[in-house]
Amino acid sequence: SLGGNIISRKSTSDLNPILAASNCMLNLASQGGKRWIPLSDIFADGVGNNTIMPEEVLVSVRIPHSRKGEYISAFRQAPRRENALPIISAGMRVLFEEGTDKIKDLSIFYGGAASTTICAKQTCQTLIGRYWNEQMLDEASRLILNEIVLPDSAWDGKAEYKKTLIVSFFYRFFLEVLQSLKTVNVELSQSPQDPVGRPIMHQSGIKHATGEAVYIDDIPSVDGELFLAVVTSSRAHAKIVSVDTSEALKEPGVFDVITANDVPATNEFHYSDDPEIIFARNKVICVGQIVCAVAADSYAHAKQAAAKVKIEYEVLEPVILTIEDAIKHNSFFEPKRKLEHGNVDKAFETVDHILEGEIHIGGQEHFYMETQSVLAIPKGEDKEMDVYVSTQHPAFIQVGFMKDGRIRTVDAKYYINGGCTPDESVLVAEVCLLKMDNAYKIPNLRCWAYACKTNLPSNTAFRGFGFPQSGLVTETWITEVAEKTGLSPEKVREINMYKEDEQTHFKQKFDPQNLIRCWRECMEKSAYYSRKTAIEEFNKQNYWKKKGIAIVPMKFPFGLGSRYLSQAAALVHIYTDGSVLLTHGGIELGQGIHTKMIQVASRELNIPMSYIHFCETSTTTVPNACASVGSAGTDVNGMAVKDACQTLLKRLQPIINKNPKGNWNDWTFIVNFVSTIRGYDANMDWEKGEGQPFTYFLYGTACSEVEINCLTGDHKNLRTDIVMDVGCSINPAVDIGQIEGAFVQGIGLYTMEELKYSPEGVLRTRGPDQYKIPAVCDIPEEFNVSLLSSSQNPYAIYSSKGLGEAGFFLGCSVFFALRDAITYVRNERGLKKTFALNSPLTAEQIRAACTDDFTKMSPFAVRLSGTKYGCGVGGCGACTVMLSTYDPVAKKIRYPHTDI
Structure with a gap:
């Protein structure tokens, strides 16, 4: 509430800085009577603990009208654009002498810089009488930094970023006043979906929206x-x-x-x-x-x-928290995996250039999922119970390439922070190796994957199962090759993309024609080249705002790697009134599997969907069901439902033959059947480095456009176009929703979701105050999803494809669009063309990469893991950090050349 913000005087209040700067008055009442005081008085000493007496009650707030020649503005920067506490907020007001640009009065208040809202009082008094020009701006920036003193360290490691925001906000205010606060509000319109086929609403959608769903x-x-x-x-x-x-x-x-x-x-x-x-x-x-x-x-x-x-x-010692710690102590889960194809060492001798580097990718919280809870109720007989159950990644790479952009060889090591127990970390490491090529043919390749054993809580798989991480690594060196050769990233991608009947680096054959179709259709539908030209023109006209665009292809192998994990069962009952009760072994995670299973039964039995009722998944009806993972739920359970329905129709056939002119109600009597479907054949020989671990391949391409604010690091996702190969979609509405949802989750991984641990191994980003997932404002303002037409898939039900996880990786198109915008900034300012960006690419990273005079006033620390793990500050001289990597294969420490 308004009163709650004022009385609590919290530093994170968005209202207090602007109310204080606006000269608002507080009406206070007590037994002794009423009085008015300026709101700014309660922040006069910078600790917010005076002026209002304990016995006083806030009755009202008086907000004065602005006067001629007076300008007021508010600013904030948060981990997310909406529903997030600010890192720094600000309220600023200036009053000019009539008819001039000479400062008569000035107020500057900041939130997030101390224990309460603080005022740059000395700065304001010094600047009174100055003229509103660049000389004043330079003096003001230095005065503000001298007056607003932040501690050199903070738990969130954002001290330098906060200092940069403090002066950047004043510069934004300076520009807004010069332009007389001329702003334009743009109305956003959402284009209607044009789905192919028959889109059916999610069966649980209304219950979830109205709160009727029972958890x-x-x-x-x-x-x-x-x-x-x-x-x-x-x-x-x-x-x-x-x-x-x-x-x-x-x-x-x-x-x-x-x-x-x-x-x-x-x-x-x-x-x-x-x-x-x-x-x-x-x-x-x-x-x-x-x-x-x-x-x-x-x-x-x-x-x-x-x-x-x-x-x-x-x-006990050692306490291993980071991947660097694990490498130092040789702490890995077994087995370590390796894939090698071609002759890597010989290829390095023949290439024109060699690129070396590393990239760190943060972890992701299972924030989106239902919290885990269990209810066990004893049945009172035979000792039975009813149980109701809810049901970090760096890489070191060497890339050899020719000056025309052809990549000839790659040598890479992937390290995964598995936590204290193995869980699925080794399997995730294997998937990293199997899918690391993404859409590109690499003639010579050698890659290792290590699941590190540390003293963090056990980590497990998330949507994408390692591919979003290894895919980002691949797209990063693709982009850096483009920067080194002077070619555009899309040109390097086209040069190295799979083109004809090919085989992967583990010798599984596939046809990449739909990959090429998705790429070309996305290029066309997104109007990539014309928009790129328009962006270049926009960037020439705007110094503090830049746009960027990127287009990224995807080859997503589908399969769970074993027949055991790819089997399913279904139970179908037909009653005398014609109703059908359906149960299967898949778990509804929001992906619409129940809706699709009803559609399968409706088609096989040739009856309306309204006849079919669903019974929640239970081990009493479908025992020993496999996990609903890897986007395989519809594929395997759909075949089980189909087989059960076909068997029941065979049992009804004698009755149908006797009464061929009858209808469904005339033919039905109580029948039921349980169908079990064996999984797909899949194999992978890790000793030989070859096999057929996947059943089929999905393809897609995403093109994203963003706009960054160079002063704050904030960004807007302007537009995304996706073309996805889903085979023949069973339910286009559900599938498009899955693509959109996965993409936005990918935006979270690559741009905002950040896990932070203390030096003692305690997770600091607990809950929505510290850990931010994408909100509505982070969805692209224009979001177009198209399904590739005329695509067939003989390996799944009705020629469909399992796509629940595939769209997640395409979120990295936003990451590379941001990189493109940052590249424009750095080129304009004469900075290095090659620069490192880690994931998540937060506002802090974007601001640090857009180097200017303000960042030089409060330089960002280089955050390296070392003796002060989690410090995030640096520069105090209390520790020395040497950048090195331990090679567990060669059993030696390497000191790569690092330009920081």
């Missing part, structure tokens, strides 16, 4: 229900000396404290070959590992008691 937390409590709160480790690597639960057991409502000693049989569960511990017994291997759990009559009581459990630790 585990919505299930009514039963008599005697207990709630569980876990007690987790506060150390990354330590021996458990003792666990004292006595105080917790005294808390009200507590029934018991559950430890490893209470788990029957083995205290572990097996997801992979390496078991994972349920309750830590002797030692902990990451912050957040479960040590015990408190059962109580309410969650509040359980949580309160959990805080009373006392654990004594003895710290």
Whole structure:
């Protein structure tokens, strides 16, 4: 609320800086009467703890009218454009002497720079009487930086960025006043979708939108229900000396404290070959590992008691948090994987140029998914229970290429921070190697993948399963080759793209014709070349705003790598009233699998969809179902539903033959059938480095245009065009929605979602205040998705393709459009053409790359992992960081040339 913002005086308030700068007055009331005070008075000392008495109540706020010659403006920069607390906010006001540009009064307030809103009071007083010109601007910038003193270090490592924002905001205010605050509001219009086929609305869409969908937390409590709160480790690597639960057991409502000693049989569960511990017994291997759990009559009581459990630790060494730590201590999960094709070393001897470099890609939180919860209800007989369940990455690369842009050889190492247990990290590393070529034919290739074992919480797969990371690495060196040769990135992509019947670097054959079609159609539909020319003209006319454009192709191999993971089952009942009850083994994750399965049954049984009802996935009806992963849910479960329906029709055939003029209601009687479908054949021989691990390939291309603000690093996603090969779509509406959703998730990975850990291994970006996912404002203002026509796929149901994950990688087109805009800035300012950008490419990184006089006033620190991991500051001289990499194959430390 307005009053809440003012009284709380929080530094992160967007309102307080502009209200204070606007000379707003506060009406305060107490038993002693009423009084008016300027709002700016409560921030006079920079700590916000005076002026308003504890017994006073804020009654109203008076906002004065602006006067002739008075200009007021507000600014903010946040990790996300909407629904995010500001990194720095500002409110500024200037009043000129009548008919002149001589400053009569000036107010400058900042939020986010201290514990409360602060005023650059001395700067304002000094500038009164100055004229509004560039000489004043230069003096003001230096005065502001001298007065607004920020600590050299902060938990978020953004001290230098904040200093740059402080002076950049004043410069924006300076320009706005010069232009008399002339602004243009552009109305955005959304073009209607023109889907191919019959788009059917998601079956659960209305329930989700109206809040009628029932989740585990919505299930009514039963008599005697207990709630569980876990007690987790506060150390990354330590021996458990003792666990004292006595105080917790005294808390009200507590029934018991559950430890490893209470788990029957083995205290572990097996997801992979390496078991994972349920309750830590002797030692902990990451912050957040479960040590015990408190059962109580309410969650509040359980949580309160959990805080009373006392654990004594003895710290163990080493504590491995980063990939650099893992390389130093040779801490990897087995097996390490390698793929080699051609003769890499000989090829390096014949190329014109060799490019060396590295790129770091941040992790991504499973923020989008439903939080995990479990409800177990004893049935009271035969000891049965009903259980309801919700159901970091750097690379070091060498690239050899010719001066005409042809890439001849690549030598790459991929390191993945797997955390404290293997989970799926080795499998993710394998996928990185298998999909690292993306859309390009590389004659000579050698690549390694290592899953690093560290003392962070265990990491697992996310949408894309390693391809968004390895694909970004590939597109990065494609872009850098273009910069080195003077060619455009799209030209280098076309030169190296697969063109005819080809085979991958692991010798699986495929036809890339649809890849080429997607590329050409996207080029045409996006009007790439004409827009690129328009962008170049825009950038010549605008110094502080730049646009960029990029087009990126994609080859996405589909398959889960084993027959076991590619099998499915379905159960179909037909009742005497003609209704059909359908159950299958797939999990609805929002991808529309239930809707598509109803469509499959409707087509096979030749009845309206309204006849078909769906029963939620349950192991009582479809046991031993495989996980719904890898975009394979529709492919495998659809075939099971199809087979079950066809079998039921055969059983009904004698009745149909006796009454051929009848209808569905005349023919039906109670029948049911369970169908189980075996998975696809897939194999990969890692010893030989060859195989057929994938069933088929999807293709796509995305073209994105962005605009960056060179003063703040903020950016807008202006337009994206996507052409995707989905085969013959079962449901175009659902498929287009999946492409759009995956793309926006990709934007999150590549431009804003940032995981930060403390030096002790504690996750600092917890919750929506610190961790930002894309919001509505981050969706491209113009978003066009087209499905490639006349595409066939004999390996999946109705010639469709599984596309749930494929669109995620295409979000990197925004990353490279941002890089293109930054390149315009750097070329204009005479800076190095080749520069490193890591993912996520946040506003802070963009601002640092757009070097100018303001960034030189508060230089950005080079953030390297070293003895001060997580420091993010540098420059204090307390530690020395040497950039080096340990090569586990050669068993030696390498010191690559680094220009920083």
